[in-house]
Amino acid sequence: MAYEPLHVDREGRIIEELPCSACGHSLRGQSAGAACPGCGETIALSTLGRAVCRVDERGLLDESLRCSTCGYDLRGIDPAGACPECHVPVGQSLEGNLLRYGDPRWTKKVGDGMLLYVIAISLAILLGIGAALLRIFIKDAAVIALVTIVAQVVSGIFSIVALWWATAPDPDTPLTAQNRMGANIARLCVIPAIVGGGAIGAATPFATSQQGQLIAMMLQVPVGLLNLAVAIGLLLHLRELARRVVDEKLANWARTILWLNVIGAVLGIGALVIIVSASAVTGLPLPSPGQQPAGAMLGAGIASGALGCLGILLSIIATIWMIVLLFKLRKYFPAASRAASARETFRTAGR
């Protein structure tokens, strides 16, 4: 199978016959980044990561494209042809690193990793709610600590395996160190984040003194930052993957979610700093549910609560969007794995 760049005109409209993969509706004349007018499915799913190449009336490249081998500017060259300097096919420069040419075992693993990560997030949320409910009914600190540790270990193992698969390096087209940065950040931070979160969750029930509570609260800041780093790393990597299936919309969306996460975390940390420093300065106890806080703590409590609620709200939105993003991006991977398998079979048969 040769390279199959998708030909579009100057305005970005598809100028070849292309049926929608979901409903069969002809996509000729549609913008490559739009949705199918027949069924509303995104057109990128029908082109499955074919690189978009802008051609003029004669069918020659109408954009600046550096040859990936020698750097020659390929403008004005037939996209089905080869570089005049080094004779490497233009297709290699257009879409040599795209998902549809990836190792099918790798694409399957990455797709499975994304699904597992969605399960891991859902599991962590369910276990968190379960642990909070348990705290209402059971007052024994040792039991709460034990349950917290078990819940953290279970959801932690899920998250680590999921993250490792979703960020698995492509054996054929290794990313540059810079483009691989997100994957490395996420992998580096996930284990300390889970271990730290579990340790604090297990120790907090024993912290009964005013000072112990303060320390437990402040220790949540580094763990929160580690979790933020995991989310940022994963989102940076998802953006790279979205670029490889050529879905710029998803790539931009990953960036939006990344900033939502950052703002949510900054607000959360701000809320924590306000209440803890107010307590440290005044020497008054931290406000606890059901108790009227002392005068000086009331203002700090309201400010901190408002910031904290906003931060939590943004983080919840970011988490839901992250799950939707993972689902949308994941759709490409089984299809890419099939396309790549078919190509391998074709190649073996042709030999």
Ligand SMILES: [Zn+2]
């Ligand atoms: Zn359709």
Ligand SMILES: [Zn+2]
């Ligand atoms: Zn060249």
